[in-house]
Amino acid sequence: MHDARDLVLARLPSGVPVRTTVHVYGEGRLVDGPDGPELDAPADGGPVVYAQAAQHGREVNGTAVLRRLHERLTGSGGDATDVGPEGDLGDGGLAGTLVTVPVADPLTFDRVSYTTPESLDAIHSNMNRCWPGDADGTLHERMAARLWRFAGAADAVVDLHTGSPAMLTHTVYMRDDAACRGLAEAFGTDLLLAEAAGEEADAEWAERGFAGKLRVAATREGIPTVTPELAHSREVVPEAVDAGVDGMVGVLRHEGLLPGEPAPWSGTVARNHLGRVEAADSGLFTPERGLSVGDEVAAGDRLGVVHDPTTFEPLQTAAADRDGIVYSIAREATVTAGATLVGVAERLEE
Numbered sequence: 001m002h003d004a005r006d007l008v009l010a011r012l013p014s015g016v017p018v019r020t021t022v023h024v025y026g027e028g029r030l031v032d033g034p035d036g037p038e039l040d041a042p043a044d045g046g047p048v049v050y051a052q053a054a055q056h057g058r059e060v061n062g063t064a065v066l067r068r069l070h071e072r073l074t075g076s077g078g079d080a081t082d083v084g085p086e087g088d089l090g091d092g093g094l095a096g097t098l099v100t101v102p103v104a105d106p107l108t109f110d111r112v113s114y115t116t117p118e119s120l121d122a123i124h125s126n127m128n129r130c131w132p133g134d135a136d137g138t139l140h141e142r143m144a145a146r147l148w149r150f151a152g153a154a155d156a157v158v159d160l161h162t163g164s165p166a167m168l169t170h171t172v173y174m175r176d177d178a179a180c181r182g183l184a185e186a187f188g189t190d191l192l193l194a195e196a197a198g199e200e201a202d203a204e205w206a207e208r209g210f211a212g213k214l215r216v217a218a219t220r221e222g223i224p225t226v227t228p229e230l231a232h233s234r235e236v237v238p239e240a241v242d243a244g245v246d247g248m249v250g251v252l253r254h255e256g257l258l259p260g261e262p263a264p265w266s267g268t269v270a271r272n273h274l275g276r277v278e279a280a281d282s283g284l285f286t287p288e289r290g291l292s293v294g295d296e297v298a299a300g301d302r303l304g305v306v307h308d309p310t311t312f313e314p315l316q317t318a319a320a321d322r323d324g325i326v327y328s329i330a331r332e333a334t335v336t337a338g339a340t341l342v343g344v345a346e347r348l349e350e
C-alpha cells in the first residue's frame with residue numbers, strides 16, 4: 001500500500017548528493033532502476049496522481065499537507081495532534097497510484113528560501129522555471145528532470161505552493177483547459193485563477209520564463225495540472241494545511257483513486273497576472289487601513305500610499321486599475337519601483 005525510497009536528485013560541487021524522499025501509495029510500486037527508484041504502475045492499476053511540495057523551500061505548508069495526507073492514507077496519524085476530524089482514508093486502499101515528493105527542492109528548503117544562490121545555479125535560481133528539466137543541464141534542470149520521470153508519467157499533477165500571509169488562498173490552472181479546470185474545482189479553493197499561456201499571455205509571462213513552470217510544462221504534455229497557492233510561507237498554519245488536505249482528497253476523488261465525488265465547487269474565477277498595482281517609485285508602502293485580501297474593489301479605489309521615508313513626501317497614491325477582488329497585499333513595507341503593491345484579480349465568472 002505504501003512505499004518510500006531515497007531519491008538522489010543531483011550532485012553538489014563538493015560531491016554531496018542532493019537527496020529527497022519519494023512516496024508511493026496504492027497500486028504502483030517503486031522498483032530499483034539504474035538511477036535510483038522508478039515507478040512501476042500496472043497498466044490496469046488505475047490512474048496515477050503525482051503531487052509535490054516545496055519547490056520553493058520556504059513554502060512549507062504543502063509539505064505538511066503531504067504528511068497529513070500520508071497519515072490519513074496509512075492510518076498512521078493516531079498520536080498526531082493535527083490530524084483533521086475526518087480520520088483515516090486508507091481502509092479501502094486506492095484505486096490507482098499516488099506518488100508524492102514532500103520536498104521537491106531540498107536546496108531551497110534548507111535555506112528557507114524561494115530561490116538558490118548563483119553559486120548553485122547561475123541560470124535557473126528558481127526551480128519552477130526549468131521544467132521538464134534536462135538531465136545534462138544546470139543543477140535545477142537536473143533535479144527537475146529526475147522528478148519529471150515521476151510527474152511526466154502521471155495522469156494528473158498537483159504542485160503545492162504557498163503565498164504570503166497577505167495572499168488569498170487560490171488555485172492556478174491553464175485558462176480554457178477543461179481538464180485543468182476540473183482538477184482545480186476538485187481541489188476546491190474558493191478562488192481559481194485562470195492563467196493564459198503562450199501567445200495569449202502578456203509579455204511578462206514569457207519574459208519571466210513562466211513556460212518553465214511545472215504546471216505549464218505538464219499541461220502542455222496533456223497532463224492536467226494545478227498549482228494551489230495555500231496561505232502562509234515559513235510557518236505551518238493549520239487552516240492552510242486543512243485546505244491542502246481537503247484539496248488533495250478532492251483530487252483523489254476526482255481522479256477515481258478514492259470513492260465518492262469531490263465537494264461541488266462554487267467560487268470565483270479570475271484572471272492571473274493582470275491587475276497588479278505596482279510601485280511607481282521606491283519607498284515605504286502603507287496599505288489603506290482595513291484593506292484585506294478577499295475585498296472587492298472598484299477601479300480608482302485607493303489601495304495605499306508610497307512615501308519617501310526621509311522627507312515624508314507622498315510619492316504615489318496607489319489605486320485599483322480595475323474592478324476585482326484583492327488577492328495579495330504587500331505587507332513588507334519597503335518597496336522598490338515596479339514591485340507589486342496589491343494584486344487585484346479581475347473576475348471572469350461568478
Ligand SMILES: [Zn+2]
Pocket residue numbers: 056059161162
Ligand atoms: Zn511557490
